[in-house]
Structure formats: structure tokens, C-alpha cells
Amino acid sequence: MTEAPLLSVEDVTVNLPTPRGNLRAVDHVDLTVGAGRTLGVVGESGCGKTMLSRAILQLLPKKAKLSGRVMFDGQDLLQLSPEKLRKLRGRSLAVVFQDPMTSLNPVLTIGTQLIETLQEHLELDMAAATRRSVELLAAVGIPAPEQRLMQYPHQLSGGMRQRVAIAIALSCEPKLLIADEPTTALDVTIQAQILDLLAREQRRRHMAMVLITHDLGVVAGRTDEVAVMYAGRVVERAPTPALFKKMRMPYTEALLAALPKIDAAPHTPLPAISGRPPDPTRPLKGCSFSPRCRYAAGQCHTEKPGLAEAESPAHLYACFHPIEAGAGISA
Amino acid sequence: MLTFVARRLLYLVPVLIAVSLLTFLIASLLPGDLAYTILGDQATPEKVAALRADMGLDQPIWVRYFGWLGNIMQGDFGRSFRTGQTVLQAVTERLPISLELMFLAQIAALAIGVPLAIICAARSGGPFDRFMTGTAFGMLSVPTFLSAILLIYLFAVELRWLPATGYVPFSEDPARNLRFMVLPALTLALAEWPGIMRVLRSDMIATLQEDYIALAKAKGLKASRILFVHALKPSSLTLVTITGINIGRLIGGAVIVETVFALPGIGRLLVGAITTRDLIILQGVVLLVGAGFVLLNFIVDMLYAMLDPRIRHGHA
Numbered sequence: 001m002t003e004a005p006l007l008s009v010e011d012v013t014v015n016l017p018t019p020r021g022n023l024r025a026v027d028h029v030d031l032t033v034g035a036g037r038t039l040g041v042v043g044e045s046g047c048g049k050t051m052l053s054r055a056i057l058q059l060l061p062k063k064a065k066l067s068g069r070v071m072f073d074g075q076d077l078l079q080l081s082p083e084k085l086r087k088l089r090g091r092s093l094a095v096v097f098q099d100p101m102t103s104l105n106p107v108l109t110i111g112t113q114l115i116e117t118l119q120e121h122l123e124l125d126m127a128a129a130t131r132r133s134v135e136l137l138a139a140v141g142i143p144a145p146e147q148r149l150m151q152y153p154h155q156l157s158g159g160m161r162q163r164v165a166i167a168i169a170l171s172c173e174p175k176l177l178i179a180d181e182p183t184t185a186l187d188v189t190i191q192a193q194i195l196d197l198l199a200r201e202q203r204r205r206h207m208a209m210v211l212i213t214h215d216l217g218v219v220a221g222r223t224d225e226v227a228v229m230y231a232g233r234v235v236e237r238a239p240t241p242a243l244f245k246k247m248r249m250p251y252t253e254a255l256l257a258a259l260p261k262i263d264a265a266p267h268t269p270l271p272a273i274s275g276r277p278p279d280p281t282r283p284l285k286g287c288s289f290s291p292r293c294r295y296a297a298g299q300c301h302t303e304k305p306g307l308a309e310a311e312s313p314a315h316l317y318a319c320f321h322p323i324e325a326g327a328g329i330s331a
Numbered sequence: 332m333l334t335f336v337a338r339r340l341l342y343l344v345p346v347l348i349a350v351s352l353l354t355f356l357i358a359s360l361l362p363g364d365l366a367y368t369i370l371g372d373q374a375t376p377e378k379v380a381a382l383r384a385d386m387g388l389d390q391p392i393w394v395r396y397f398g399w400l401g402n403i404m405q406g407d408f409g410r411s412f413r414t415g416q417t418v419l420q421a422v423t424e425r426l427p428i429s430l431e432l433m434f435l436a437q438i439a440a441l442a443i444g445v446p447l448a449i450i451c452a453a454r455s456g457g458p459f460d461r462f463m464t465g466t467a468f469g470m471l472s473v474p475t476f477l478s479a480i481l482l483i484y485l486f487a488v489e490l491r492w493l494p495a496t497g498y499v500p501f502s503e504d505p506a507r508n509l510r511f512m513v514l515p516a517l518t519l520a521l522a523e524w525p526g527i528m529r530v531l532r533s534d535m536i537a538t539l540q541e542d543y544i545a546l547a548k549a550k551g552l553k554a555s556r557i558l559f560v561h562a563l564k565p566s567s568l569t570l571v572t573i574t575g576i577n578i579g580r581l582i583g584g585a586v587i588v589e590t591v592f593a594l595p596g597i598g599r600l601l602v603g604a605i606t607t608r609d610l611i612i613l614q615g616v617v618l619l620v621g622a623g624f625v626l627l628n629f630i631v632d633m634l635y636a637m638l639d640p641r642i643r644h645g646h647a
Contacts (some may be wrong), residue, residue: 059548089548089549095549097546103545103546106638107564107639108560108564120552121551152641
């Protein structure tokens with residue numbers, strides 16, 4: 001990669017003060033996303049994915065302390081004035097939240113919520129903004145878009161609401177879309193439709209996308225690169241095909257093994273990852289995954305492995321006892 | 332929407348019947364005989380008995396209740412035995428004064444409470460928020476008779492800007508009417524704004540935690556639009572409730588303020604009726620005020636539906 005990436009997260013750490021002590025939600029994370037590329041961020045609940053996305057958007061809770069740099073389109077988002085940041089958000093940096101039941105304002109019509117974004121950033125008059133809203137709703141697969149503009153969120157199904165949220169995110173042709181678990185709150189039958197819609201619009205608009213999910217199956221085939229997070233850190237990062245060909249980090253392997261397989265015999269027990277992620281207010285001395293890792297040995301409990309290169313510079317992992325090439329479970 | 336309104340209107344019927352029944356019972360159960368009150372202690376038993384028969388007081392209570400209710404249905408609320416004025420005359424004469432006072436007081440209270448609540452919620456936990464929350468708490472504990480006297484002392488006695496007591500009808504001289512109204516309205520507003528501020532502030536703080544506010548920020552909307560369009564409307568349901576209750580309470584409840592400032596409103600009419608044992612006026616006025624209160628809460632219900640489309644569509 002010769003030119004500077006569109007988004008580069010450099011050494012970002014997020015600390016949250018809690019009554020139980022300091023909580024390190026994100027721990028020295030480095031990530032890059034090139035223009036028009038897609039990055040999948042995968043990890044269990046509570047591993048810091050959402051905090052990372054909020055850190056990129058500068059929407060962290062007031063009390064959170066953020067260090068590091070978030071470079072977006074040549075600007076350091078942490079140094080931007082609130083006014084410049086506001087002009088950037090919604091315009092070139094857009095987001096789709098997890099739950100469309102709560103992310104749309106219940107007392108405003110779909111039309112208002114779409115049009116206000118268009119008018120804020122694109123200086124369109126009412127008629128032009130309305131026309132464009134109808135086009136956007138049609139583009140995300142909403143039938144009868146003219147009528148939808150007059151409706152309120154509660155009159156739409158969950159899947160339809162998420163389509164509206166995506167239409168809002170796409171409205172100003174952003175350069176980067178952050179999709180924070182966009183399908184977690186939806187019916188399984190709708191999930192694939194929404195993911196395909198996101199992938200299609202991403203390619204069509206040549207927009208970069210960060211797809212955050214707890215489901216390795218979601219990022220396979222839909223992203224260029226995958227970063228696996230655990231306990232606030234990136235523990236493995238690789239181009240998507242390389243990761244699924246030979247994953248090195250035992251946590252990635254365990255995540256993949258925990259996915260139900262369509263070809264498995266009936267009543268096969270699911271190899272869930274036993275135990276829970278470590279308490280983020282009580283960081284471990286060694287590797288955060290060591291208490292749950294079946295490969296863990298002495299060194300794993302006393303020292304934290306750094307993110308090191310595997311055979312290619314693009315494939316990084318943080319493990320003392322990586323899975324040998326070819327030993328991983330095939331995807 | 333139309334069926335929603337019709338359904339709510341239907342709910343009013345049993346409530347109004349209950350209000351009339353309670354009003355009548357309370358007035359009837361007061362100790363003492365109305366006939367003796369009218370005729371005086373010196374009256375002969377024969378004259379008292381004659382008057383009782385004439386007024387129907389010798390009838391069983393439920394016969395009297397339905398008689399009274401029947402007259403009301405025909406628009407006859409009764410007549411004061413002291414002044415000869417009908418209840419409707421007395422009320423229509425005084426109601427504009429109480430309504431004006433209540434209206435001005437609510438406007439002033441909202442004008443103070445709402446902006447302060449929004450600023451406090453936007454900067455919750457900050458020094459301004461802490462100062463205002465403390466002030467509101469202090470103001471909540473000041474009784475109206477005290478703030479009325481303090482305001483009179485400051486603006487009427489020391490500064491001599493405004494008259495202390497008195498009243499001129501609005502139709503006669505609007506400017507002088509308003510000058511007489513400023514202090515009583517302000518007294519009531521001082522008691523009302525802390526409640527308004529505290530309720531709206533806490534609802535706003537809760538709303539500002541919602542996902543849709545985070546999304547509004549992520550959409551790059553201006554802070555003012557987020558506060559006034561995205562946060563204020565969904566936060567104002569409780570505010571509308573307490574405003575409705577306050578207004579209803581003020582129609583007949585501004586007794587102290589009307590007395591201190593010598594305003595001839597409904598509150599003074601009630602006090603007068605009680606001290607002279609004018610039961611006809613008393614039960615008529617209480618019924619009308621009660622009906623007004625019920626009607627106002629019906630309007631509040633309608634406002635909910637305007638504020639929240641989910642109520643309008645019967646989802647909530």
C-alpha cells in the first residue's frame with residue numbers, strides 16, 4: 001500500500017473509570033482501512049469492538065479517556081474542533097448501529113430523519129432532499145418509499161428499520177461506513193439480506209467499511225481483511241482468505257470452531273469456548289486468553305505476547321504457541 | 332385517531348359522574364342544617380320545617396342528588412341564598428380572572444423551567460447543573476404565602492414598580508390589568524418552575540443516553556437540533572402531565588395567592604362560600620372546577636398522542 005490509508009487507528013487505548021476501578025476497554029489497537037476496502041472486526045461480547053467503533057466516531061462516554069491517534073482522510077480526529085468533526089460525521093464518516101429498534105428516533109418520521117441529514121451536509125432544498133430520500137429508500141430495498149417517508153419507526157419491522165438506518169448512513173455518500181453489529185438484533189432470515197445489501201452498496205459506492213461482528217461467518221467472503229479482538233486487543237490480523245486458510249491464534253480457531261456447521265451430524269455438541277473473557281478491570285499479567293486456551297504453557301501466563309508477523313507482513317498474530325500451518329480447522 | 336379521541340371522551344363520563352357524586356356527598360355531609368343557616372338561630376321550628384320541605388331537604392339523600400343532577404343537566408346549578416346570584420353567574424364573573432392568572436403563571440413557569448432544564452441536562456453534573464438543581468430544591472420548599480409577601484415587599488413597597496393588591500378587568504384597561512397580574516402570576520410561577528425543571532431535566536438526561544441521540548450526533552447534526560428536535564419532544568411527556576395537573580390545580584387552588592393579592596377569582600369565591608356556609612355555591616363551584624380539571628387531563632391525553640406517535644397508533 002503506497003498511499004496513506006483512509007482510516008488509520010494508531011495505538012488507540014480507551015480507559016473507562018468505573019466504581020470497580022479503571023476498565024481498559026481498548027488496549028493499544030492499531031488498524032488501517034484503505035479507501036474502498038472492508039475490514040471485519042470480530043470478537044466476543046465485551047472484547048472492546050463497540051468501544052473501538054465509538055472511539056473512531058468520537059462518541060465515547062464523557063468519562064472515557066482516549067489515547068493514541070485516529071487518522072481519517074488525512075486528519076487526526078482527536079485534534080479536530082467539534083464543529084469540524086460535526087461536518088465530517090454523517091458526511092464522510094457514517095455509522096449503522098446494532099439495534100434498529102433504538103437507533104431511530106421514535107417520535108420523528110422516517111422522512112424527517114433522512115432529510116435532516118441530507119440538508120445538514122448537502123445544502124439541498126426540501127424538494128431535492130425528499131426526492132433523494134425516496135431514491136435512497138428504494139436503493140436499500142424498501143417498497144413504497146414515498147409512503148414510508150411519512151411513517152414512524154414503530155410502523156416498520158426490524159429489518160425495514162435497519163434498511164432505513166443504512167439509507168441514512170449512505171445518504172451523503174460517505175467514504176467510510178462503520179457497521180457495528182448491524183445484524184445482531186435481527187431475525188436470522190433477515191441477516192443475510194442486510195449483509196448482502198451492505199456489501200453491494202459498499203462495492204457500488206466504492207466506500208470503505210468496517211464491519212464489526214461477533215460472527216466469523218459474517219466476515220468470511222464479505223471483507224478484505226479481518227482483525228480478531230480479545231480483551232481489548234487485536235490478537236490476530238490477516239487478509240480474510242489467509243486467515244481462513246491458516247489461522248495462527250488459538251482464539252480465532254476457537255471462535256471458528258464455535259460456529260454451528262451445516263454439515264455436522266445432528267446432535268453434535270457445539271465446541272463452545274468455555275469460561276469467560278477476563279475481567280477488564282483486572283488485567284492479566286500474561287496472555288489474556290491463556291486461562292481458556294488449550295495450548296497455553298508456562299510463558300503464556302507470565303508474559304503478554306506482542307502482535308508479530310507470520311509468514312507474510314500482512315498476517316499478524318499475538319501468540320507464543322501459534323497453531324502450526326495446516327493444523328487449523330478448515331473453514 | 333378519531334376512535335382514540337372518542338374512546339377517551341367516553342372515559343370522561345364515569346369520571347364526571349364520580350366527581351358530581353363526591354361533591355354532593357361532601358357538601359351534604361357537612362355538619363349543620365342549611366335551613367338553620369339561612370334562617371338563623373332564632374327561627375321557629377315550624378319555619379325551619381317549612382323551608383326544609385320547600386328546599387327538599389327532608390327528602391332522602393339520593394332523591395336530592397338526582398334532583399340536583401337533573402337540574403345541572405338543564406343548566407341550573409342553583410342559586411346562592413345570600414346574594415341571589417346563580418352559581419353560573421358567580422363563576423363566569425370570576426373565572427376569567429383565575430384563568431388569566433393560571434395562564435400567565437404557567438407561561439412564566441415554563442419560560443423559566445424549560446430552558447434551565449435543557450441547559451442543565453446538556454451539561455449534567457457540571458457546576459451550573461448542580462447550582463440550579465440546588466436552587467430548584469430550595470425554591471420548591473418556599474411556600475407561596477412567603478414568596479408573595481417577599482415579592483410585594485420588594486416590587487411594591489421598596490421599588491414601587493408594581494401595585495401590591497387590586498384588580499382591573501382586562502377589557503377595561505389591558506395595561507393596568509397586566510400590572511396587577513404580574514406579581515400574583517410570578518408568585519405562582521416561582522412555586523411551579525422547580526417542578527417543571529426537575530422533571531424535564533431528569534427525562535432529558537435519560538433521553539440523551541438513547542441510541543438515537545448517539546446516531547443523531549453521528550449524523551453530524553447541530554447540537555441545538557439534537558437538543559430541541561431529537562431530545563426535547565420524547566422527553567416532554569412527564570412535563571405535559573405535570574403542567575396539566577398544575578393548571579387544573581390552579582383553577583380553583585390559587586386561593587392563597589388570590590387572597591394575598593385581593594384578586595376576585597374562583598379561589599376567593601370558594602373561600603367566601605365556605606366562610607358563609609353558602610353550600611349551593613360551594614358544591615356548584617367545586618363541581619365545575621372538578622369538571623374543568625378532568626377536561627384538562629383529557630386535553631393532556633390528547634397532547635401525549637401528538638407528542639408520541641406510538642400512543643396515537645395504539646402501540647404503547
